[in-house]
């Protein structure tokens with residue numbers, strides 16, 4: 215269950231764009247995905263292990279929404295997450311509670327969230343969040359989601375012990391295999407709470423401000439957001455070829471936001487059609503049918519009878535081989551693998567990959583000199 219005003223994962227967006235709250239409230243709930251279900255399953259498993267002090271191995275084979283907790287998944291996600299707890303609390307002195315519902319009481323009615331782990335270690339209150347996705351690496355420093363949980367936990371009945379007399383708060387992201395930690399003061403958390411209160415009050419005003427930025431990426435209201443639709447109109451009417459290069463760089467930033475808007479719009483229209491809601495000018499059609507064998511075994515027998523060799527063997531990829539060799543701790547020999555780029559792609563200047571060097575241009579320049 216999520217707050218329809220603001221929760222941990224939406225705190226950053228609501229503070230940056232208070233006007234997004236009423237817009238997001240108009241959107242239908244996003245259907246769950248395999249990715250989200252896998253995250254929920256891993257959260258449930260680690261909570262059970264920690265809360266009941268159970269051996270992790272007993273969860274191998276757990277099935278949640280059709281997703282199986284395999285040994286491989288366990289080794290990749292749960293084992294390093296448990297190792298992170300040992301690193302944070304080597305002496306096993308930490309008192310903690312997992313999966314706590316935290317809220318702001320009368321200060322912000324209807325605003326709540328679920329904190330993965332709230333703990334106390336010496337003079338330090340601990341707020342920890344598991345991230346089991348493989349996507350964007352999340353930082354702990356100034357992390358709005360963790361500050362939200364800390365601020366709410368400080369006001370939640372039954373969690374006072376974690377903060378009473380504490381002189382600092384540590385915010386931790388465990389995103390296997392990475393562990394990011396940030397120690398801050400109780401004052402910083404209270405300051406964050408003031409920002410959040412102001413944003414929530416602003417969001418209730420009829421003229422709540424909309425501000426576009428990096429936070430739009432996860433905003434469900436993109437398809438109906440006037441700032442986004444305004445950007446579409448402006449983009450369509452602008453003559454890109456008359457723009458100088460610096461402006462094209464700025465336009466690309468805008469394009470990133472538009473791409474997010476377009477994919478969310480498509481997903482929303484698809485969801486509406488699937489639920490029987492008409493979208494004028496659009497309909498659902500079956501995907502292109504690909505032929506397949508009714509029974510592989512019967513097809514194989516028949517083809518062999520016709521004298522056709524119907525099977526093929528393919529060498530697995532270096533990535534798959536590396537995974538299989540992991541168990542025997544054998545490394546792939548360098549001389550067996552070569553990395554061949556399939557071409558060039560465009561990336562922002564901040565991308566860590568080096569820019570492609572055009573050798574032909576370099577040589578002709580040298581010749582000219």
Ligand code: SF4
Nearest residue numbers: 231234425430433439
């Ligand atoms: S898309 Fe961006 S600007 Fe529009 S409501 Fe969402 S967060 Fe605000």
